[in-house]
Amino acid sequence: MRTTTLRYAAAAAVATAVTLTPSASASTPTLADPDISVTSTKAHLDQLQSIATANGGNRATGRPGYKASVDWVKSQLDAAGYVTTVQPFSTSSGTSYNLIAEWPHGDANHVVMAGAHLDSVSSGPGINDNGSASAGILETALAYARSGESAKNRVRFGFWGAEELGLLGSKYYVNNLPTAERDKVEVYLNFDMIASPNPGYFVYDDNPAGDGARDDLTAYFDGKGIPWEYIDVQGRSDHAAFRSLGIPTAGTFTGAEGTKTSAQASKWGGTAGRAFDPCYHSSCDTSANLDLTALDRNIDAIGHMIWSYAAKDYGTTPPPSGDNLLKNPGFEAGAVDWTGTSGPITSSTSRPARTGSWKMWLGGNGSTSAETESQTVTIPSTAPAPRLSYWLRSDTAETGSTAYDTMKVQVASSTSTTTLATHSNVGTSTVYAQKTLDLSAYKGRTVTVKFLMTEDASLQTSFVVDDTAVTLG
Template identity: 75%
Template sequence: MHKSLVSGLGAVLVAGALLAPSIARSNVAAAVESPDISVTNTKAHLDQLQSIATSNGGNRYTGRAGYKASADYVKAKLDAAGYTTTLQSFSTSAGTSYNVIAEWPHGDANHVVMAGSHLVSVSAGPGINDNGSGSAGVLETALAYAASGQTPRNRLRFGFWGAEELGLLGSKYYVNNLPAAERDKIELYLNFDMIASPNPGYFLYDDNPAGNGARDDLVSYFTSKSIQTEFIDVQGRSDHAAFRSLGIPTAGTFSGAEEIKSSAQAAKWGGTANQAFDPCYHRSCDTIGNLDLTSLDRQIDAIGHMIWNYAQKDYTSGPPPGGDNLILNPGFESGTANWTGTTGVITNSTSRPAHGGSYKAWLQGNGRSSTENIGQSVAIPAAATAASLSLWIRIDTAETTTSTVYDTVKVQIVDNGTTATLATYSNVDRTTSYVQKTLNVLAYKGKTVTVRFLGQEDSSLQTSFVIDDVALTTS
């Protein structure tokens, strides 16, 4: 990771989970079984990168023999697996550097899904976590895909970047030298920079421009493995930046660098509080011993999950209908974005759990007479043959009765000023865990309506209605 740009991890947002029946706004085709990428094979690549560094002055830095040998190693592996590879050279202040670009020669070349990592180390050490780990993970995923027999819908491309530590030069050179028509074919870029830190965290890039569900798909994947994640504002800190600057959707993972792990992070991820995620960041001790193999194993499986699924994503069918979630910010993980209503309802308070992640809509729970609401405007396509609104809800209450309704939350559709209540849940429906509710909204096809949740509470004894992972899907 580029050091001069790595100083902002303190601005951390906690990521949420999207566990609605369809993956939020991803339009991924039928569910593809996620692969188990071999951590043994990935570790073997890292052993080789360590050996290359050891034989070349202890590093794999730009312009030095250790970096060229690293690029040659990666290229040879991909050539042998059947990839079409290019060694792209460019000049830097430290000498000639190289990008390794590998393309699987199958799938629609007009729709490219790309993953990458920087292959170069700093001059101080071998760079096995930073960023041999990401490079080894991307390499092994590419090799596993080649061996899998999968037939991709889209063209898969992998990039291994040079001169990242000099200011992201390799990825910038690659993007800036692509013709505009070729840039437009890249539908998604996934970046993996430091994924095996010895005191690891599970961070996801907070990159989610309109139409990009990849970040949320990563949240959903990790949540399905009972791994909590946090968002970081990566901005220009790694090689995704050149792609993002052109409006290409980006996402990625990161296990932490020189920043200090908090007590709260240690409580949920293990490891040691008040110690750096990687004490050997940019140092000579970033060797083969500077790895957490559990983090590496989990992260490479996430890379595999994204490649297997986005290889099959249908980028040709246009906007919904087609299974996409019409609700924007469905898990509330971008705070109040796309939602309107009572201030403070969308929250990451730890007093009530989210369905996944931390943010959710928490209506009522005040223990006094009050009304709260949130809502979002949604256009339901006229061509829909089915339309369903689903939500996950948890209800806890201090009311002692099991039969008398005192506090309620209503699920409503507001259509041109007319309000229809689709369902009402109350203190009587208390539940200590989330349950999913699904409601038919086909009657509103061809209309732009507001989906609204309206909570009402009486004068005493709180009832908390916590709603998360809302989805409105059509077919």
């Protein structure tokens, strides 16, 4: 939780006390609420504590404990089947990283996102602030992957870096998200300090307009018989960057350095006149600095929101813009809508994109390897002259006229696979050139467009593809 001139003591004092009144929410479907494991979440927190202990007692941006935290969380999400992206950015304390994880199912035009900052301050391990919420959304993500739920919408999780330096990670993420991709984010749910040892139950009240997410959280607490209060966090956490773009936000919080009042102690238990978290931004914010009941209640609230919003009906997705049948044709949304090998769709600056920052970079390994990326489209029978086009640049360390490394462009139907073009290490060019292939034979059929790279045992060849299209002619 970032420190600002607004202290939570003042914010909590003006929070609106709420009398429990059962309420129904029309904006989310009625689903069985998941029971997110507090035992597993606590195990994640113990791992973050171990990382901090092994790395100077903290997990702060620019320190090795932060990168180790990112790497460990990423390994858990990769193993569960998420498409993960590590987004580096510069800060005054050194390089920091955002970790983005997306469940590769559901409508990519409607994105439901939850996030928490993963960094600590330099003075302590940051287990409540904000390992608690990072572990909570991690376990929720893993539970969703195990659940077998059929996602109607895309579910995306953000683990933010450098929040403690001024919300830098979340700001960097939204500022580098293309406008078209921003428009796909239907709601952003933020969680920060959800296991304070002298807890309150606060719901963000600084973006009440739009989507009803705030009301869905309060209705959830009502249904569980948990008293809550609104609190205006006024830009102290990572929802602020999303809110500034008009994206509906909501979130929960159990208190920081603010003092619990007598009325709040009567309602929630705990100790009046004592901070919600006496170890806020201190070395004692360890795995012993947690209220597991508050953690359990809040992670179940996170699960409720993810399950509900993943299934929410946001309406019919409009057709792709223009007559391009491919989704995410320029890869600016990362690996969204493409299926294949993890890694080739990248924003690495080692090979330039033709437009934007992202492209598909196949090969470049210098070792025996095979990589693929594909997408399925249905070509109308009425298409006048359907075509597949893409822009390609390539470079190689191979010499001579033998094709050691190749990239094949294929079209697969239910009955056959046809190679329409083959590019190789022979005749490479670092200048992008557009290639166009005829798809007339596939009118009225559903086909998979596939890029397949094979590389031999030595000397790299890189095939970089950008700005793909399947057009009707």
